[in-house]
Amino acid sequence: MIDSRLHVLRVVATRGTVTAAARDLSYTPSAVSHQLRGLARDLGVTLLEPDGRGVRLTAAARILLERSDELYARWEEIHAEVAEADPEASGAVRLCGFSTAAAALLPSVAARVRLVHPQSTARIIEADPAECFDLLLAEQADLAVVIAVPGLPSTTDPRFEQESVLDDPLDLLVPADHPLAARSSVLLREAADESWILDRPGSTFHQLTQTACATAGFSPFVAHEAAEWETGAALVDAGLGVSLVPRLARLPGGYRITRVPLRGDPTPARHIRSSIRRGSRRQPLIATALTALGEAARRTTAGGPAAPSYG
Amino acid sequence: MIDSRLHVLRVVATRGTVTAAARDLSYTPSAVSHQLRGLARDLGVTLLEPDGRGVRLTAAARILLERSDELYARWEEIHAEVAEADPEASGAVRLCGFSTAAAALLPSVAARVRLVHPQSTARIIEADPAECFDLLLAEQADLAVVIAVPGLPSTTDPRFEQESVLDDPLDLLVPADHPLAARSSVLLREAADESWILDRPGSTFHQLTQTACATAGFSPFVAHEAAEWETGAALVDAGLGVSLVPRLARLPGGYRITRVPLRGDPTPARHIRSSIRRGSRRQPLIATALTALGEAARRTTAGGPAAPSYG
DNA sequence: GAGATCGTGCAATCATCTTGCATGATCGAT
DNA sequence: ATCGATCATGCAAGATGATTGCACGATCTC
Structure with a gap:
């Protein structure tokens, strides 16, 4: 909905080079270069500057990315409001998570979503935690279940809303x-x-x-x-x-x-967190999935996030 | 930057029928229908319902339009911030206005913009007041100079920022x-x-x-x-x-x-107003154009907006 | 200085959107 | 009630824009 070239720019910013970003996005470097050139032209500003054999983001590009986080979040909120206004909204929710979550938690979540919203579909994608966040940003997934490991976006990252699900x-x-x-x-x-x-x-x-x-x-x-x-x-x-x-x-x-x-x-444990794009919490499908995820977590033999306990 | 299909939906909303909107947008009805179908699919909601031989917007569609006004305004603000951050931002500013304004006011505005921002270009488009607002929304113009006549968007319309320029x-x-x-x-x-x-x-x-x-x-x-x-x-x-x-x-x-x-x-007079997309005031080119417009108004033999006077 | 990596431009290719036309449905007038 | 006009939408063909593959110039590392 919001110009996908912003996402391309974001990946270039995190990966540092056009070539690496192209790999991540399954594009060719030429395509990435072209897209960002077009974006810069539309905005009337310079976004990338040559820096050695790579590129460097200009101040304008950094501001653009920073502000666009809020724009994305606002769009998710609007999407949620719109979906709430349609009693028979259909659509698909895509759940991603690391292997154990995909096997232990997500199937019941998907089943619950299908039960509450018969018009909808739910897909499960198995992916590493770091990959999950990329999937969220690329709008290829709507809800991620990840383990807290170093290197993931912080819980205060403006692009996501995260909460503890379970201490495993x-x-x-x-x-x-x-x-x-x-x-x-x-x-x-x-x-x-x-x-x-x-x-x-x-x-x-x-x-x-x-x-x-x-x-x-x-x-x-x-x-x-x-x-x-x-x-x-x-x-x-x-x-x-x-x-x-x-x-x-x-x-x-x-x-x-x-x-x-x-x-x-x-107690040594894996801290399992849910993550969604900021603002998307109220989307009916996502809300249902989040609730179902919490219930699934409570049903496990493992402890919940607040009071980890075992036998 | 923001999905252009929202604009298509907006035109359908104001014109009432897909066919009329297609005329306004220089599309075929088939294209409009397709676009809105795709938008509805992406959102997972129903946007249009058959109503007689025309269509009616669903509640979800109306909410979408209402909220998107704010999204557009926010984007304009971001665009402005980004442009401000680039000292040598180029780009084009497009000025539209009714015939007299196009002849009497806009040339000096365009000249001033070119003087202050040598990298930029300024285009002038002659158009009726009502058309001017459509041009603004379609992002085919950035600044409009219109006469206050019945039927124009109100000065509090969330999509625009308007101010008095001159009483002619x-x-x-x-x-x-x-x-x-x-x-x-x-x-x-x-x-x-x-x-x-x-x-x-x-x-x-x-x-x-x-x-x-x-x-x-x-x-x-x-x-x-x-x-x-x-x-x-x-x-x-x-x-x-x-x-x-x-x-x-x-x-x-x-x-x-x-x-x-x-x-x-x-004193019988034409009330001349400027209008820009809400949030775009701080874009350097637009800011310069607004200032130059005020100066051009003050230079005319006609009176200013606050104290209309003559002879 | 040689090899590797990177960004970008250009032509050919591919995907997507638009168009034109046909169909089914509705409204207004005779 | 019937005919004509208007409307939305589906489908295939065509046009527009994006992507690819490759080449070149520049830069960094060894």
Whole structure:
């Protein structure tokens, strides 16, 4: 609704070069260059200046981006008001989230939306947290469920409205015959000397595990890398190490493994947040999805955001 | 910058039918229908409902239009801020106005803009007052100089910012040997029994003359209709009647005619207003043009808006 | 100084929108 | 009630604008 070239400019601003932005947007650098040239012409100002072999945003371009955040938010509010005024508004809501959320939370949200708004459709997109925010901005998704990890937009970012959904506690995954398997709960540092099975470096959960271990005062010895929970479970079953799994992650049966809840202060957990484009809260489909997300979170065995608790 | 389909919807709203809106926009009805269909699809709401053989806007569509006024104004403000941030902003400013303004006021405004902003261009478009507002909304003009006549958007219309520029007093045009020609000023009603030469019915100035005569307490006997000042002057010269001309209108020489200033309370005059899209006041080019317009008004022999005066 | 990376311009290609016409529906007048 | 006029919309063909692929000049790194 608002000129998409503003979004192109925004991506150029965050990525720093036209070429990188083009990659992100699935365009060619030539197309990006052309679009921004046209935008600058329409506005009558210079937006980009050559800077070495890259480009630099002018002051005018930075002001444009800063102010346009508010414009986008205002548009979302208008969209919400308009949708509220139409009793039989149809449309689609697109939910995105990291894998566990996509599996554990979003299906029931989608089902709820379909139930409340029969005219509508709900799509689920599995994506990394950072990618989720890009999807929101590109209007390719309307609601994101992400884990709080460093590098994400802050909760006060004017482009988004974010709120806590759930604290997903972490369990220690050990072989069934492991000394810690009989315990009802353990401190993370009790596993400091174990061999560890982590996700692939660079992944969200790898980072999360490292952070949790660092908080517990040690640095894990990484024996193996497993991208999927299933692989990790198999490796633990084989006695090759221990691992952390979030409570929400459902593990396949058939392995001789045990989940032992972690305790500590605070309890090691993934902080799961919802995020929407600022101003879109009142859109009927999104409002329903947010409510359903909260209910889905409350139904899980994991604790809620305010009072994380377990057994 | 903001989706042009909103403007299409707005024209449909004011004109009442898709076909009429298409005429105004120089589109085919099919194109208008398509655009609004796409807009409704993107928003997920119904915008138009069949109503007889025409269409009716839904409540959602009316809310959309109402709110979008503010969005447009906000965008103009952002545009202004961005342009201010660029010291060498280029661009074009397009000035529109009725014929006399186009001839008497706008050239010096355009010259001033070119002088202050050498990088920029200024275009002048001659258009009727009602048309001027359409040009503003369609972003085909940035500053309009119009006469206050019934049917124009009110001065509080959220889409525009309007202010008085000039009160252009009306003169009575009589043959040089007419009894009133020797007077330094006359009351309009002193010419009540004359034969009158008016502009074509439906034109702005025809309406203005009729209104002035009605205010003076008579209804003029219309002997002839002349669309151009030149034609009117020739008819007066030929002794076929009298006429009203605004002070700003320059008459060609060579006719044996006399302009006699009108007096009265209030002095019969055309109220000339400037109008811009709300929020665009601070755009450098527009700000310069507004200032230059005020100066040009002050330089005229006609009176200013606050203290209309003559001789 | 060589190689790599970057931004931009130009012609060819592709997608999207617009047009023209046909259809179904409604309103007004005879 | 019937005919003609007006209106909105769908579909295929055509036009307009955007994107691509490639080339060039400039810049940075080793």
